[in-house]
Amino acid sequence: MLLIKKLEMLGRRFLLWLCGHLLSVHTGKTMERLDHIAVVRLDPRVGNIILLTPLLSSLKLRFPHAKVDVVAHHHSAALLQDHTDIDAVIAFNKKKFFGPGGVFSVWAQLRKSRYDLIIDASNPTFPSTTQALLVRFSKARYTTGVGLKGVGKIFTHPVIIEEDETSHEIDLRLQLLSKIPGEVSTRSVSMGSAVLAHQESAASDMPKGYALLNLGARLKNKQLDAKTYATIAKRMVEKGYPVVLTYGPGELELAQQTQAFCPDTHLAPPTSLQ
Numbered sequence: 001m002l003l004i005k006k007l008e009m010l011g012r013r014f015l016l017w018l019c020g021h022l023l024s025v026h027t028g029k030t031m032e033r034l035d036h037i038a039v040v041r042l043d044p045r046v047g048n049i050i051l052l053t054p055l056l057s058s059l060k061l062r063f064p065h066a067k068v069d070v071v072a073h074h075h076s077a078a079l080l081q082d083h084t085d086i087d088a089v090i091a092f093n094k095k096k097f098f099g100p101g102g103v104f105s106v107w108a109q110l111r112k113s114r115y116d117l118i119i120d121a122s123n124p125t126f127p128s129t130t131q132a133l134l135v136r137f138s139k140a141r142y143t144t145g146v147g148l149k150g151v152g153k154i155f156t157h158p159v160i161i162e163e164d165e166t167s168h169e170i171d172l173r174l175q176l177l178s179k180i181p182g183e184v185s186t187r188s189v190s191m192g193s194a195v196l197a198h199q200e201s202a203a204s205d206m207p208k209g210y211a212l213l214n215l216g217a218r219l220k221n222k223q224l225d226a227k228t229y230a231t232i233a234k235r236m237v238e239k240g241y242p243v244v245l246t247y248g249p250g251e252l253e254l255a256q257q258t259q260a261f262c263p264d265t266h267l268a269p270p271t272s273l274q
Contacts, residue, residue, distance in 0.1 A: 031142050031157070031181055034116045036067045038140070040131050041121040042092055044073040045218065046273070049080065051169040052121055053190045058174065060085040062182035071110070071134070074101050078273050083192040094130060103130075110138040117180070120145030124161035124172050144179050195273075211241035213265070215258060216251035226254055230261030237264045244268050 037059055041052050049072060059068050067087040070080055074091040081089055090109060096102035110118070118140040122128045127146050135143050136154050147158025157179040161172055170187050177185060213233050217223040233243045243265040247255040252270070259265050 029142075029156070031117065031179070034063050034066055034142075034181070036069075036113065036115050036117075037063065038069045038071060038090075038110065038113070038115045038118045038138075039121050040071040040118065040135055042071065042073050042094065042128055042131055043123070044075045046076055046079065048169065049073070049076040050189050050191065052173055053080075053083070053085075054170050054185070054187050055119075055121060055173045055176065056083070057085045057188065057190060058177060058185035059180075061184045061186060062177075062180070066116075069113075069115075071106060075273065079191050079195055081192040081194040083190065085190070086192070089192075107134055107137065110134060110140075115140040117142045117144070119143075119176055120155065121173055121176060122146060124163055144176055146176075209241060211236045211243050212268075213243055213245055213258075215245060215247045215254050223254075226257035227261055229254075229258040230265075233258065233262040233265050237262070242266065246271070 039052070039056060039059070041049060043049065052070075056068060056070065059066070068085060069088040069090060070077075070086055071090045071092050072080060074093045077089050077091040080086055083089075090106060091101045092103075092106050093101040094103065097104055099105060115138060118135045118138050120127070120131045120135040120143070122131045122145060124146050127148065132145065132154055135145060142157055143155045144157040144159055145155045147155065147160050159176050159178055161175050163172060170189070174185055174187070213229065213236065215224075215229055229245075233245070236243045243262075244267075245255045245258055245265050246268045255267055259267055
């Protein structure tokens with residue numbers, strides 16, 4: 001791990017520890033009458049927001065008449081639009097302070113809503129300070145989140161997450177339900193109907209029986225080179241699949257290089273997350 005990343009994590013943990021001691025709240029009351037619930041997950045990663053959906057669906061199974069809102073990163077919020085188990089998606093932009101989606105606007109919206117319960121669904125190893133503070137000052141009757149040593153006091157119902165090298169992201173999130181009434185839960189992932197409808201429309205224009213090869217990665221040290229992607233594409237072509245190369249912002253050159261090494265592939269047009 002890079003030294004700067006280690007320092008960042010240490011600084012984040014110290015700040016959370018400080019908040020936990022200075023902003024501690026009373027704990028122990030049994031949760032009652034959960035009619036309005038919010039879940040906060042500000043991670044922009046597509047996979048993490050999709051793997052959060054079992055927690056959201058589990059809340060709806062336990063409290064079918066409750067309103068369930070989600071505060072999500074403005075880039076990945078589109079994946080949850082018109083989700084059957086979500087009543088409202090609040091897009092959050094950490095780089096904005098005022099205006100729609102800004103830090104203070106979302107904070108004010110959370111306080112105004114007076115939620116019965118807010119769940120901080122942050123990373124269990126290195127929780128988000130921003131999320132923890134949003135939840136702490138939300139005026140919700142009950143709050144729950146990862147109860148790291150010295151940090152858990154910031155929530156009314158902290159949860160000690162049991163994690164090892166085999167733990168799945170879905171199960172780590174579902175552990176946050178342990179202090180919440182009810183037993184039923186689901187591990188099924190899902191997306192909003194808006195993105196699914198868009199997907200069906202786009203797929204109708206594609207050849208049948210095709211394969212998508214998504215290039216690139218958020219971190220450069222996790223990204224393969226164009227020749228390696230081309231080797232993967234060639235194997236897919238050999239299996240009889242027309243291969244479509246997809247890519248994110250800043251990865252067009254990588255996609256073009258891959259296509260140059262494997263001309264039998266098709267380059268997808270520039271796309272949004274939807």
